Amino acid sequence: MMRDSVEMFALFKDVVRSDERIRAMTLEGSRVDPAVTPDAWQDYDLTFLVTDVGSFTRSDEWLARFGDIVLMQKPEAMELFPPDFPTGWFSYLMLFSDGVKIDLTLIPCEDWSEYFASDSLIRVLYDKDGICPSLPEPTDERFWLQKPPSAHVRDCANEFYFACTYAARGLLRDELLFANWTFEQILRIELLRMLEYVAGTRNGFPLNTGKHDKWLPRFLTADEQAGLLATYRLDSVDATWNALRSAMDLFERAMVETCDSLGYDRPDDGSKTSVYIDALEGLQ
16 A cells, blocks of 8 residues: 555654754655645655765665665666756655655755755755745746747747658658657647647636646647647558648647737748648659
8 A cells, every 4th residue: 555645754754853964855846836736646756955965875775764666766877868957966766666756856955055946846844954945835837838929939830830841751751750750859849839829828828737738738629639639649651641730730720829819920831831741742
């Protein structure tokens, strides 16, 4: 059975109290985000402000206090994937046999100012020395979607439609992996961006569509939701052609509504791209 939050927070405090190297502990992420509905799958995003990071990283044995680890990742010790944190910080991503997940970061005490300036979703749980500043209530508003200037809408459309032509060339050559990479890595990013824009025009800016747009469907019509889901089937050349056409139609409608609502000139890339792709198909 998965340990509940009461048990876990009691464990965290016991670890901090019993180790003089740990001077403060904070909680971050979804568990302090007022916009997130708690559920059983939330992880624990913790940070320990410590006197000596190296004394922890020399061995992983101390981590056994948190439970039976089935899988662990240490980003700062990896070579293939460069870490995001500043030098001297160290993190552990741990999965436990009962389903609990803990993301724990160790930060030198002297870096407290940089740490607290880096995120607005922080709650102090323990502070032995009073080094933690007084913080406002955690909020994710810094990540909310802002009203785009006209140049951003124009650039989004230009990037999207150029990517459509790359995907089309891949499909015409039966290079499905190339076409799908272009679809997912470029085209889809701009499609979701334009859907964010149209959602903002309907519901007001700033708008919270959630991490990786997980709440974006809430702000779309039923037809738009269905159209978006239709773009995720990419398991054959024919399926990707259908997804591409669906994406172009969905993007164009969202772009027109966004421009009209915000009083921006409509880019005309869509019609030109359709003509161009039709010409490519005619070469077969």
